[in-house]
Amino acid sequence: RNYQYVRLDGSMSIKKRGKVVEKFNQPDSGLYIFMLSSKAGGCGLNLIGANRLIMFDPDWNPANDDQAMARVWRDGQKKPCYIYRLISTGSIEEKMLQRQAHKKALSSSVVDCEEDVKCHFSMNELKALFMYKDDTRSDTHDQLRCSRCVNGIQARGPPLESDCTDDFSCWHHVSDKRWVIDPILKQCWSAGVSFVFYQHSHKQKPIQQVRDEDQKEDTEEEGEAEEEDE
Numbered sequence: 001r002n003y004q005y006v007r008l009d010g011s012m013s014i015k016k017r018g019k020v021v022e023k024f025n026q027p028d029s030g031l032y033i034f035m036l037s038s039k040a041g042g043c044g045l046n047l048i049g050a051n052r053l054i055m056f057d058p059d060w061n062p063a064n065d066d067q068a069m070a071r072v073w074r075d076g077q078k079k080p081c082y083i084y085r086l087i088s089t090g091s092i093e094e095k096m097l098q099r100q101a102h103k104k105a106l107s108s109s110v111v112d113c114e115e116d117v118k119c120h121f122s123m124n125e126l127k128a129l130f131m132y133k134d135d136t137r138s139d140t141h142d143q144l145r146c147s148r149c150v151n152g153i154q155a156r157g158p159p160l161e162s163d164c165t166d167d168f169s170c171w172h173h174v175s176d177k178r179w180v181i182d183p184i185l186k187q188c189w190s191a192g193v194s195f196v197f198y199q200h201s202h203k204q205k206p207i208q209q210v211r212d213e214d215q216k217e218d219t220e221e222e223g224e225a226e227e228e229d230e
Contacts, residue, residue, distance in 0.1 A: 005033035008040050017041065025049035038068035047071045051079035052184075056086055058093055062100040073201075082182065089194050090133040098140055101167050137175055138195035144169050154179070164199040171199040 006020050021041075024031045025048055034047055038057055044067075047053075053072045059065050065085075073081045087093045133139050137152065148156040152175045162170035174180055174196040177189035185196065 003032040004030050005035060006031055008034070008036040010040065021046065038064060041071075043067050045071050046074045046076075048074050048077040051077065052082045052084070054084045054086065058085070058087065058096045058100070060096055060099060062104055065100065082184075084185070090136060090139055094139050095130060098143060101140075105167055140168060140197075141173060141195060146173060149173050149175075158199070162199065164201045166199070168197050171197045173197060 006024055008017060008020060012020070023029050024034050025046065027049075029049065031049070034050060038055060038059060050072050053069060055065065055068065069083050072083075085097070087097050136142055141149070146169065148154055148158070154173045154175075158166075158170045158172060164171075175194075177186050177193070180186040180189065180196060181198070185193075
C-alpha cells in the first residue's frame with residue numbers, strides 16, 4: 001500500500017536516531033510505520049507518533065518487553081493505544097510468554113508479599129514448556145486450566161477490577177472472531193489467528209471528555225499567565 005516507513009537498528013548513530021524519532025513523532029510527517037527490534041533504541045524511547053505497537057520478538061525477561069510496549073504510551077500521547085503481541089502457537093515463543101507470566105507471578109508473591117498469588121505452573125509443567133505442541137489453539141490457555149471457559153468459549157468474564165497488569169487468567173479469552181472487539185484484529189483473524197488474550201490498562205475516557213479537560217487546562221494556564229502579567 002506504499003506506506004512510508006523508517007527503520008532503526010544498531011548501525012544508526014545516536015544523532016541520526018534522534019532525528020528519525022523526532023520526525024516520526026511529528027503529526028504531519030507522513031511516516032506510517034516505525035520498524036525496530038524490542039531492544040533497539042534503549043530504554044525510554046518515545047514513539048508517541050504511533051498508537052498501535054506490534055511485537056514479534058518476545059524476550060525471556062518480561063521487563064524488556066514491558067519497556068518496549070511503553071514506547072507509544074508516554075507523556076504527550078493523546079490517542080488510545082493498542083499493543084499486539086503476536087505469538088506462534090506451540091512454538092518456543094509461546095513458551096517464552098508462559099515463562100514471563102511465571103516470573104511476574106513469582107515477583108509479585110516475593111516482592112509484594114501477595115500470599116494469594118497463584119502459581120499456574122508446577123515443576124512438571126515447567127518441564128513441559130520445552131515440548132512442542134501442534135494440537136492446540138493456545139497452549140497458554142490450556143496451561144491455565146481456565147474455569148471461566150466452557151468448550152473453548154468464555155462463559156464468564158474476568159473480574160471487573162482486573163487490568164493488563166494481572167496474569168492471563170484475569171484477561172478476556174477469545175477463540176472466535178465474533179467476540180473480538182478491536183475491528184482491526186477482527187479483520188486479521190483469517191490470516192492465522194487461533195486465540196486471543198486481551199485486557200485494558202485502565203478505563204478509557206470518552207474523546208469529548210478528554211477534549212473538555214484539555215480545554216479546561218489551557219484556560220487555567222491562560223488565567224495564570226494573565227495574573228502574572230498584572
